[in-house]
Amino acid sequence: MSIxxxxxxxxxxxxxxxxxIPKQWLASTSSLPPATEKNVIDFPRKSGLLSERELWITDLSATKLVIEMRNGNLKAEETVIAFLKRAVLGHQLLNFATEFMADEAISRAKELDSYFERTGKLIGPLHGVPISIKEHIGLKNRTCNTGYVAWVDKVATEDAHLVRLLANAGAVFHVRTNQPQSLMHLCCSNNITGATLNPYNRTLTPGGSSGGEGASTGFKCAPLGIGTDIGGSIRVPAAFCGSYGFRPTSMRVPMAGIQVAAIGQETIHGVVGPLASSSVEDLELFQKAVMDQEPWDDETSLVPVPWKTVAPSREMTVAIMWDDGVVRPHPPVVRALKLAKEKLLKAGIKVIDWEPFKHDHGWKIISSLYYPDSAALQRKVIRESGEPVLPLTQWVFDFSRAQSLTHPEAWELQLERDVYRDEYNALIKSRGVDFILSPAYPGVAAVYGESHYWNYTAIWNVLDLPSVVFPSGLTVDSTLDTLTEQDKKYQPRSEVDEREWAKYQGPERYEGAPVALQIAGRHFKDEETLAAAKWVDAIIKDDSKQSKL
Amino acid sequence: MSIxxxxxxxxxxxxxxxxxIPKQWLASTSSLPPATEKNVIDFPRKSGLLSERELWITDLSATKLVIEMRNGNLKAEETVIAFLKRAVLGHQLLNFATEFMADEAISRAKELDSYFERTGKLIGPLHGVPISIKEHIGLKNRTCNTGYVAWVDKVATEDAHLVRLLANAGAVFHVRTNQPQSLMHLCCSNNITGATLNPYNRTLTPGGSSGGEGASTGFKCAPLGIGTDIGGSIRVPAAFCGSYGFRPTSMRVPMAGIQVAAIGQETIHGVVGPLASSSVEDLELFQKAVMDQEPWDDETSLVPVPWKTVAPSREMTVAIMWDDGVVRPHPPVVRALKLAKEKLLKAGIKVIDWEPFKHDHGWKIISSLYYPDSAALQRKVIRESGEPVLPLTQWVFDFSRAQSLTHPEAWELQLERDVYRDEYNALIKSRGVDFILSPAYPGVAAVYGESHYWNYTAIWNVLDLPSVVFPSGLTVDSTLDTLTEQDKKYQPRSEVDEREWAKYQGPERYEGAPVALQIAGRHFKDEETLAAAKWVDAIIKDDSKQSKL
Structure with missing residues (x-):
């Protein structure tokens, strides 16, 4: 057969x-676990392939890395080398990278070290922090394929605006990461570099579309990563891989230089934001480092809302959304919500239940507005190379409209979107709620190819609310997460509910998977939402130092 | 012939x-000037139909009205009655109203007076200020025809958000004002209440689409009015009628409850903003009264950028755009720009020339994005009643595209728009310019039906820059504004340039017309732009009290 x-x-x-790939750090095939070994999250330590110091470095948060560098305990060069080594190993196990940038990263780290030696100062708030980058975020003189075979030779003429700002702040970019065909799977597979796997269970998806970033931060190949999100693409990978992820309010973080097929489309704004290996604090560090450079002064589609420092406060009302009224969450997720409720109440936080408001209507709006042209541009790029349409690409093409919308039809949906936002906002205010705690997905990391239901995250996209995903600290438990007799009798509310519920079957399918939660705040209250997430994360994990903040 | x-x-x-119409204030036909009397701006004083006190009241700015009310020198009731009387007279001369709301206005004014008597306090920063409202801004239980015959019976179910906020601040709404069919003329004629005239010369247009507001504030039927602007619709009527007008940056001032045919369209954002009879200060008063109520907390398509108080400063660079490179301005406008340059230099302001940057490209973008659906919705509303399409409606249908754009074509234009904005913004920064002073239109108020060229105002819409129109203090001069021999030899650069230049012929056609100027500032620098406009206005008019601010 011809190629x-x-x-x-x-x-x-x-x-x-x-x-x-920096070959010097490749582990020999014989030292790697067999493909049948699902959970590889502890492999870096267990394998002995990384030194104790390298393990110490790669376990640090970005915030702590910077502190150690400021104190002179750590150099940027050894830091980026430690993360590069871990990333090469991670790539061998999870196939998450699309390109390593080892030489440039080490050379930049050396510059930072010499700057620090010369001046005694850090160059910026991200001095020496290795950051992984989702592939479709443009880097000067590098290809930017955006997951399409046709674009494999497309070269960016300059760095994305966000990349320039992070570089100004001292970030070191060492690895680019994988994304799905069309960027519209909550999964991570394309026809170029294939499928990325979940470090906690390699039969599960790392989520998507920023799946490479999920694997990168989940496996601690980078303390921070950059993802993009139009329906959950930052938060779902963070949830599935045990990382932290933040979807900012739109029009705050610079988008210029990020490649997509439908550039210029505004029916639903995509956003770019951070994933972090270890803490909400790192998500704040990232946002503040970017926003303090006032990106709106150059990128005029951004709004000039400066980043503010918010004092965390116990005076908040957290509403728990147990179920979105459309798809029933799986037992491990419900267990995490129950744990959260118990701990929050014990910590003296006001907790109420959140009754969801027309989430099916929200989904109708956003799913219709993703592809008003019936994905003509995405289909065209796929046709250009003749690559096969992958099943989850077909899935999103199908659940969006088969027929194009007319402009007036799209405008009507945009009006519905704005009305729905105002109504939801009024409801949050009238119920006296500050934050909504909810699942990030009906279950934990989906079995590869099964991540179909978007609306636990997409709902905050259509409403444009800032939202944070963080690990609950729980993983799927073979005893606690079995289906009860009552569960087995559950009568689904719809075909969609039935499809999603039928996927669970029991904890065995999801062995080892971390359980995440999501917290959303009001429109533009990004700072408050991160502050609340920090607090809630600490309370749930009984981190007394944090929760006394 | 049947009707x-x-x-x-x-x-x-x-x-x-x-x-x-409150009949008690109608002037007898015999007391009115003949239709052949063009200039009626001084008629209220000359006719003796208004008392000295009524003339004094209606000559005051909104700011001064509030001061007089705070000092107890003036009551809200007599204030609104004075403006109502002037408005009835103005309507008889100019046909600018679509509905009077005398009873409600007087009743509200009485409430305000009694509040003041009871508490010794004003109810808000607009206590007792009469404000006229463009008809398509919804008022509860009143019709909202938006200039379409088909919508004559359409009733708004609630007040527009902006109206609620202004009412909170103490405003009194006494008259609703005329607009053209389709809202897309720089003129003011429809098939319902007909054509509104210019108070300085009734053969000229008051401009549009907020032409009723131009006449209202120009004739001092209200100290403040509310207009809307997607290509010049606030600023052109202000310019043509000797008023002040402000186009804010988009997504700041509440739009909910304003009716248009293509509601939900976002390719170019329309904005709502104030016109004022007497001062830039009143534009600031209006904006601050609205923005201080944080409208973004309820209307989530607005951005949370609080209104700030800006100290006016002489430390600014004003660039003068003498010509947009496409259409040559007429002699009276050039004379006003020359006067402005001279006065600004004398006042020690740094003045440079502004070389326009691809204004034809900007026009290509915005004129294509007005009607991506080829005005299907507007045509449909017109078809519904069978009313005739007016010439300037046909004009805008024609200069926009005859064929609909596909979604991808529209997105490409949106991308071009954003790139153009970023490029223009970078140019303003690199040239060290704070504000651009320019014409508001190629000439003064156009002869009725001739207002064809939009791009001295529309350019700031596509770039989304805040811009203020103010009177230069000059009017067309039969001696100074004649065409020189050189003018007569002018070789137009294009058909458009030729068409616009040929309209001038000489000062006679434009007898009595005021000459306006426009000042634009950077994106979101609304406060700074108004502060600069206040300064420049004072300097040009040698208002020593103001210019020493």
């Missing part, structure tokens, strides 16, 4: 990746 | 108007 043209093109994408 | 259905429908719109 098709698209396969040769895809091979060029793989060549870029393969040539970029 | 057509649309004519009967239109008659109902006129009935609403006619029934609403």
């Amino acid at each position: 098709q043209r698209w396969e040769r093109q895809a091979q060029r994408g793989r060549d870029i990746l393969n040539e970029s | 057509q259905r649309w004519e009967r429908q239109a008659q109902r719109g006129r009935d609403i108007l006619n029934e609403s």
Whole structure:
């Protein structure tokens, strides 16, 4: 059988990746676990492939890395080398990278070290922090394929605006990460570099579309990563991989230089934001480092809302949404919500139940507004190379409209979107609620190819609310998460509910998977939402130092 | 000939108007000037129809009215009655109203007076200020025809958000004002209440689309009015009628409850903003009264950028744009710019020339994005009643695209728009410019039906820059504004340039017309732009009290 043209093109994408891997850090195949070993999260320690110091470095949060560098205990060079080593190992186990940038990263780290030696000062708030980058965020003179085979040879002419700002703040970019075809899976597979796996269970998806970032931060190949999110693409990978992720309010964080097929589309604003390996604090560090540079002064589609420092306060009302009224969450997620409620009440936080408001209506709006042109541009890029349409690409093409909307139809939906936002906002105010704690997904990390239901995250996209995903500290438990007799008798409310409920079956399918939660705040209250997430995260995990903040 | 259905429908719109006119204040036909008398701006004083006190009241700015009320020198009731009387007279001369609301206004004014008597306090920063309202801004239980015959019976179920906020601040709404069919003329004529005239010369247009507001504030029927602007619709009427007008940056001032045919469209954001009879200060008063109520807390499509108080400063660089590179301004406008330059330099302000940057490109973008659906919705509303399409409606339908854009074509234009904004913004920064002083239109008030060229105002819409129009203090001069021999030899750069230049012919056509200027500031620098406009206005008019601020 002859090799098709698209396969040769895809091979060029793989060549870029393969040539970029720093070979000196590749583990021998014999030292790697067998493909049947699902959970590899502890492999860096257990394997002995990383030194104690490298393990110490890669376990630190970005915030702590910067503190150690400021105190002179750590150099940027050894830091980025430790993360590069862990990333190479992570890539061998999880296939999360699309390109390594080891030489440039080490060279930049050396510059930072010499700056610090010369001046005694850090260059900025992210001095020496290694950051992984989702591939479709443009880097000057590097290809930017955005998960499409046709774009394997497309080269960015400059760094994305956000990348420039992070670099100003001292960040070191060491690895680019994988994304799904069309960028519209809550999963992470394409026809170029293939499928990325979940470090907690390699039969599960890392989530998506920022799945490479989920794996990168989950496996601690980077303390911080950059993802993008139009329906859950930052938060779902964070949830599935045991990381932290933040979806900012739109029009705050610079988008210029990020490639997508439908650039210029505004029916639903995509956003860019951070994932972090270890803490909400790191998400704040990232946001503040960017926003303090006033990106709106150059990128005029952003709004000039400066980042403010918010004092965390116990004086808040947290509403728990147990179920969105459409799809019933799986037992491990409910267990995490119950734990959260108990701990929050014990900590003296006011907790009430959140009755969801027309989430099916919200989904109708957002799913219709993703592709008003019936995904014509995405289909075109796929057709250009002749690559196959992957099942989850077809899925999103199908649940969005088969027929294009007319402009007036799209405008009517935009009006409905704005009315729904105002109504939801009024409800949050009238119920006296500050934050909504909810699932991030009906279950934990989905079995590969099964991540179909978006609306535990997409609802905050259509409403444009800032939202944070954080690990509950729980993982799926073979005893506690079995289906009860009552569970087995559950009568689903709809076909969608039935499909999602049927996926659970029992804890075995999801062995080892972390259980995440999500907290959303009001429109533009990004700072308050992160402050609340920090607090709630600490309370749930009984981190007394944090929760006394 | 039988009366057509649309004519009967239109008659109902006129009935609403006619029934609403407070008959006690109608001047007898014999006391009115003949239709051939062009300039009626001084008629209220010359006619003796208003008392000295009524003339004094209606000559005051909103700011001064509030001061007099705070000092107990003036009551809200006599204030609104004075403005109502002037408005009835103005309507007889200019046909600017669509509905009077005398009873409600007087009753509200009495409430305010009794509040003041009871508490010794004003109810808010607009206590007792009469404000006229463009008709398509919804008022509860009143019709909202938006200039379409088909909508003559359409009733708003609630007040527009902006109206509620202004009412909270103490405003009194006494008259609703005219707008053109489709809202897309820089003129003011529809098939319901007909054509509104310019108070300085009744053969000229008051501008549009907020032409009723231009006449209202120009004739001092209200110290403040509310207009809307997507291509110049606040600023052109202010310019043509000798008033002040402000186009805020979009997404700051509440839009909910304002009716248009293509509600939900976002390709170019329309904005709502104030016109004022007497001062830039009143524009600031209006904006601050609204923004201090944090409208974004309820209307989530607004951005939470609080209104700030800006100290006016002489430390600014004003760039003068003499010509947009597309259409050459007429002699009176050039004379006003020359006067401005001279006075600004004398006042020690740094003045440079502004070389326009691709204004034709800006026009291509905005004119294509007005009607991506080829005005299907507007045409449909017109078809519904069978009313005739007016010439300037046809004009805008024609200069926008005959064919609909596909979604991807519209998105490409939106991307071009954002790129153009960023480029223009970078240019303003790199040239060290704070404000751009320019014409508001190629000439003074156009002859009725001739207001064709939008891009001296629309350019700031596509760039989303705040901009203020103010009178230069000059009017067309029969000696100074004649065409020189050189002018007569001018070789136009294009058909458009030729068309606009040919309209001038000489000062006679524009006898009595005021000459306005426009000042634009950077994106979101609304406060700074108003502060600069206040300063520049004072300097040009040698208002020593103001310019020493």
